[in-house]
Amino acid sequence: MTDIFALWLxxxxxxxxxxxxxxxxHMAPLWHRNELPSPPDGDRMxxxxxxxxxxxxxxxxxxxxxxYVAGATLAADAAYLAVFRVAGTTAFIAYxxxxxxxxxxxxxPWSTTLxxxxxxxxxxxxxxxxxxxxxxxxx
Numbered sequence: 001m002t003d004i005f006a007l008w009l010x011x012x013x014x015x016x017x018x019x020x021x022x023x024x025x026h027m028a029p030l031w032h033r034n035e036l037p038s039p040p041d042g043d044r045m046x047x048x049x050x051x052x053x054x055x056x057x058x059x060x061x062x063x064x065x066x067x068y069v070a071g072a073t074l075a076a077d078a079a080y081l082a083v084f085r086v087a088g089t090t091a092f093i094a095y096x097x098x099x100x101x102x103x104x105x106x107x108x109p110w111s112t113t114l115x116x117x118x119x120x121x122x123x124x125x126x127x128x129x130x131x132x133x134x135x136x137x138x139x
Contacts, residue, residue: 002071002135004064009137014063014091014130018123019056025119062094066127070135080132088128096120 069090074083099116102108 002074002076004067004071007067007071007131010087010131010134011060011063011067013134014066014087014127015056015059017126017130018059018063018091018095021122021126022055022059022119023052025122062091063127065094066090066131070131074135078135080135083135084128084132086128087131088124090124091127092120092124094120095123 066087070083070087073086096117096119099108099113099120103110103113
């Protein structure tokens with residue numbers, strides 16, 4: 001078992017990696033380009049950017065929960081692949097599974113849900129990689 005406070009570096013690095021990746025995914029003309037309308041004017045652009053702070057806080061909370069699960073289930077000397085598997089899977093579930101009921105119950109297009117699931121997979125892989133890479137420094 002690894003103390004969650006010893007995992008501050010993987011939490012910080014994972015949070016930054018996911019935040020940067022999500023910014024690129026949602027701002028670049030990739031698979032989400034048709035999902036959100038362009039802001040009509042500059043003042044509203046400021047209002048649209050404020051939720052980025054809430055998203056960052058959400059990532060910190062998710063990553064702290066990932067650290068809790070990984071710390072509670074893995075030994076301090078766990079191998080990279082074991083850490084990657086636990087942290088990555090936990091992060092994927094946190095980022096992706098919550099959007100599935102939107103298509104089941106609220107008729108969000110499944111194509112949108114699949115895109116958000118792909119986002120969650122990317123975030124999970126980044127989180128798992130960061131935790132696996134930095135695990136030995138935390139123990």
